[in-house]
Amino acid sequence: MHKFSLLDGLVVPLDRANVDTDALIPKQFLKSIKRSGFGPNLFDEWRYLDHGEPGMDNSKRPLNLDFVLNKPRYQGGQILLARENFGCGSSREHAPWALEDYGFRVIIATSFADIFFNNCFKNGLLPIRLDAEKLDALFKSVEANVGYKLKIDLEQQTISAPDGTVYKFEVEAFRKHCLLNGLDDIGLTLQHVGKIKAFETKHHAEQPWLFA
Amino acid sequence: MGAQTLYDKLWNSHVVRQEADGTALIYIDRHLVHEVTSPQAFEGLKLSGRKMWRTSSILAVADHNVPTSGRAQGIADPVSRLQVETLDSNCAEFGVNEFKMSDVRQGVVHVIGAEQGATLPGMTVVCGDSHTSTHGAFGALAFGIGTSEVEHVMATQCLLIKKSRVMQVVVDGVLGKGVSAKDIALAVIGKIGTAGGTGYAIEFAGNAIRALSMEGRMTLCNMAIEAGARAGMVAADETTINYLKGRPFAPQGELWGKAVAYWNTLHSDDGAKFDQVLEIDAAGIRPQVTWGTSPEMVVTVDGCVPDPAAISDAVKREGAERALNYMGLVANTPITEINIDKVFIGSCTNGRIEDMRAAAEVARGKHVAANVQLAIVVPGSGLVKLQAEQEGLDKIFIAAGFEWRDPGCSMCLAMNDDRLSPGERCASTSNRNFEGRQGPGGRTHLVSPAMAAAAAVAGHFVDVSAI
Numbered sequence: 040m041h042k043f044s045l046l047d048g049l050v051v052p053l054d055r056a057n058v059d060t061d062a063l064i065p066k067q068f069l070k071s072i073k074r075s076g077f078g079p080n081l082f083d084e085w086r087y088l089d090h091g092e093p094g095m096d097n098s099k100r101p102l103n104l105d106f107v108l109n110k111p112r113y114q115g116g117q118i119l120l121a122r123e124n125f126g127c128g129s130s131r132e133h134a135p136w137a138l139e140d141y142g143f144r145v146i147i148a149t150s151f152a153d154i155f156f157n158n159c160f161k162n163g164l165l166p167i168r169l170d171a172e173k174l175d176a177l178f179k180s181v182e183a184n185v186g187y188k189l190k191i192d193l194e195q196q197t198i199s200a201p202d203g204t205v206y207k208f209e210v211e212a213f214r215k216h217c218l219l220n221g222l223d224d225i226g227l228t229l230q231h232v233g234k235i236k237a238f239e240t241k242h243h244a245e246q247p248w249l250f251a
Numbered sequence: 252m253g254a255q256t257l258y259d260k261l262w263n264s265h266v267v268r269q270e271a272d273g274t275a276l277i278y279i280d281r282h283l284v285h286e287v288t289s290p291q292a293f294e295g296l297k298l299s300g301r302k303m304w305r306t307s308s309i310l311a312v313a314d315h316n317v318p319t320s321g322r323a324q325g326i327a328d329p330v331s332r333l334q335v336e337t338l339d340s341n342c343a344e345f346g347v348n349e350f351k352m353s354d355v356r357q358g359v360v361h362v363i364g365a366e367q368g369a370t371l372p373g374m375t376v377v378c379g380d381s382h383t384s385t386h387g388a389f390g391a392l393a394f395g396i397g398t399s400e401v402e403h404v405m406a407t408q409c410l411l412i413k414k415s416r417v418m419q420v421v422v423d424g425v426l427g428k429g430v431s432a433k434d435i436a437l438a439v440i441g442k443i444g445t446a447g448g449t450g451y452a453i454e455f456a457g458n459a460i461r462a463l464s465m466e467g468r469m470t471l472c473n474m475a476i477e478a479g480a481r482a483g484m485v486a487a488d489e490t491t492i493n494y495l496k497g498r499p500f501a502p503q504g505e506l507w508g509k510a511v512a513y514w515n516t517l518h519s520d521d522g523a524k525f526d527q528v529l530e531i532d533a534a535g536i537r538p539q540v541t542w543g544t545s546p547e548m549v550v551t552v553d554g555c556v557p558d559p560a561a562i563s564d565a566v567k568r569e570g571a572e573r574a575l576n577y578m579g580l581v582a583n584t585p586i587t588e589i590n591i592d593k594v595f596i597g598s599c600t601n602g603r604i605e606d607m608r609a610a611a612e613v614a615r616g617k618h619v620a621a622n623v624q625l626a627i628v629v630p631g632s633g634l635v636k637l638q639a640e641q642e643g644l645d646k647i648f649i650a651a652g653f654e655w656r657d658p659g660c661s662m663c664l665a666m667n668d669d670r671l672s673p674g675e676r677c678a679s680t681s682n683r684n685f686e687g688r689q690g691p692g693g694r695t696h697l698v699s700p701a702m703a704a705a706a707a708v709a710g711h712f713v714d715v716s717a718i
C-alpha cells in the first residue's frame with residue numbers, strides 16, 4: 040500500500056449527494072479478476088456518452104463534456120469534493136481502486152458510507168469528513184478559482200486553503216498510523232497470532248458447534 | 252455486567268484484542284465468498300505466500316455472473332466465465348467448500364448461507380458483499396466487507412473494526428393486508444434516509460418483527476444496508492430455532508441442545524441502552540414503491556411522485572430533480588398511473604420460498620398485461636426452486652405468462668444477460684434503484700413480491716392491499 044503523508048493537489052468538485060458505488064464503477068467492470076486498471080472506467084456512465092464494456096479502448100469513446108472529470112481545468116485532479124453519504128451501496132472495493140487508479144488520493148465529503156470509508160484506508164486513499172458549511176465554502180472556492188489546490192497534511196490533520204484558512208479534520212489514530220507508514224493490515228494482525236489462537240481455543244470450547 | 256444489547260453480546264463474545272482507539276480485532280466464524288469480490292483476495296494470499304487460517308469457515312458460491320436460463324451451455328460471456336472459473340480453481344486449490352453452478356444447492360450467497368444453516372445465531376458472519384446484513388436475521392453479527400478485508404479474514408480469521416452505535420427499530424402492531432417485510436424496510440428507509448443508519452447497527456424489535464417468518468426477517472435485515480447500517484439484527488427466538496433445526500450445517504445431536512441453550516440468551520436484555528430508538532406502528536405501514544434513484548426516494552402506493560419544488564434543502568431538491576429526469580417521471584403523477592415494461596421477482600432480498608408464494612398467490616389465474624414485455628421469476632437458490640416446483644408455483648407463474656428461471660443474482664444487478672434496456676421501467680423486488688443498476692439507462696421501482704406480481708398483471712402499479 041502507498042504511504043500517505045502530505046499532498047498538495049488539484050481539487051475536483053462533484054456536487055452530488057449519495058454518490059453510490061454503482062456510479063463510481065458500474066458492474067460490468069467488476070468482472071475483472073485484477074486489482075488495477077479501473078481508473079478509465081471511474082464514473083463510466085457519467086463520464087462517457089456511450090455504454091462502456093470491459094476491453095473497450097476508452098480513449099476512443101465519446102466523452103460527456105458536461106461531466107466535471109472531463110473539464111480541462113480539472114485534469115490531473117487528486118482531491119475529490121463531494122456531498123453527503125459518498126460511496127453508499129455495494130461493498131465493491133473496485134470503487135476505491137478506480138478512484139486511486141484515476142489519481143485521486145483524498146476525498147472530502149460531509150459523510151461517507153461505512154464500508155466504502157473502510158475500503159479507502161486499505162488502498163492508500165484518505166477520506167475526510169468535513170461539515171456541510173465548510174464544504175460549501177470549498178465548493179465555492181473551487182468553482183471560482185481555476186487551478187484551485189488544497190494542501191492536505193495527514194500528520195497534522197489539516198487541510199490548508201490558498202487563502203490561508205486551515206481546516207482540522209479527524210482521523211482514527213490506528214488508521215492514521217497505517218496510512219502514514221503504508222502498513223499492511225494483515226501483517227499487523229499476524230503479529231497477534233498467539234492471541235488469535237488463544238481466542239480460538241476458548242471459543243471452540245464454549246461453542247463447539249461452530250467448529251463442527 | 253449491566254443490561255446488554257444483542258449487539259454488545261455478539262461483539263463482546265468475539266473480541267480478540269482491543270486497540271487503544273477503540274478499534275478491535277474481532278474473530279470471524281463464518282465467511283461467505285462469491286466470485287466477484289474474491290479473486291483479488293485469493294491472489295493476494297498467494298502472492299504473499301500466506302496460508303488460509305480456517306478453510307472450513309468458508310462457504311463459496313458463484314451467483315452474480317451465472318445465467319438464469321440455458322445453464323447447461325455454460326456462461327457465454329468470456330469475462331464472466333473467467334470470473335466463475337477463477338472461483339472454481341481458487342476453491343479447489345485452497346480446499347474451500349464451493350457449491351458449483353451445476354449443484355442444486357447453488358444460489359444467491361445470502362439465500363444459500365441461511366438455507367444451509369451455515370449462518371447461526373451468535374456467529375460473526377462476513378462476506379465481500381454489502382447485503383451480508385441479511386444474516387443478522389438469525390441473531391448473528393453479519394456485515395459486508397471489501398476485498399482487502401476478505402483477504403484479511405482468509406489469512407487471519409479476524410477483522411479490525413470499530414464498534415458501531417446501535418439503533419433499535421421497534422415495530423409494534425399488526426401489519427395490514429398485503430403489507431410485507433419489504434414494505435417495513437422501505438418505510439424505515441423512507442423515514443431515516445439512506446444515510447440514517449451510517450455508523451449504526453440496527454436491531455429490529457417489537458411484536459410485528461417477532462411475528463415475521465425467518466424469510467421476512469432476512470428481507471428486513473438485508474435492506475438495513477440501504478438505510479446505511481452495516482448490520483441489521485433480530486434476536487434469536489423460537490422461529491429462528493425451528494427454522495434451523497435439521498439444516499445441513501446446523502449442529503446435530505447433543506450439540507444441538509447446547510447450541511439452543513446458548514442461542515436463547517441472544518437478545519437485548521431488558522433495560523439495555525440503545526444510542527437511538529425509532530418506533531413504528533405496523534398498522535400504519537402501507538405498500539411501498541420507490542420513485543427515484545435511491546431507496547429513500549419512496550412513497551406509499553396510494554401516493555404521488557413528489558414535486559421537487561416543494562423540497563427546501565437545495566442538495567436534496569437537485570437530487571430529486573435529477574432522479575425524476577432519469578426516471579422519466581413527472582411530479583405529482585399518481586404511482587398507480589405509472590406503467591411498467593418489465594418485472595423482476597428474485598434477489599437476496601426477495602428470492603425465498605415465501606416470496607415465491609406471495610407473488611404466485613397474486614398471479615394465480617391471471618395473466619401478465621400486454622404492455623409488460625418480460626416478467627421473470629428467479630428463485631434465490633436451486634433448493635428454493637425445487638420447493639416452489641413441488642408446491643406447483645412454477646405452473647402458476649408460467650400459466651400467467653411469467654418466465655421461470657434458474658437461480659442467481661440476475662436482474663438485481665444485471666451482471667449476467669438479464670437486464671433492462673435504456674429507458675425501460677421495471678417493478679423489481681431487489682434492493683437498489685440506483686442509476687443503471689439493472690442495466691444502463693434502466694429505471695427501477697423497488698417493491699415487494701406481491702406488489703411486483705400485481706404490477707405485472709395490471710401493467711402498472713396497483714395497491715395489493717385493495718385486491
Ligand code: SF4
Nearest residue numbers: 382598599660663664
Ligand atoms: S441478489 Fe443483488 S444484492 Fe443480492 S448479492 Fe446478488 S447482486 Fe447483490
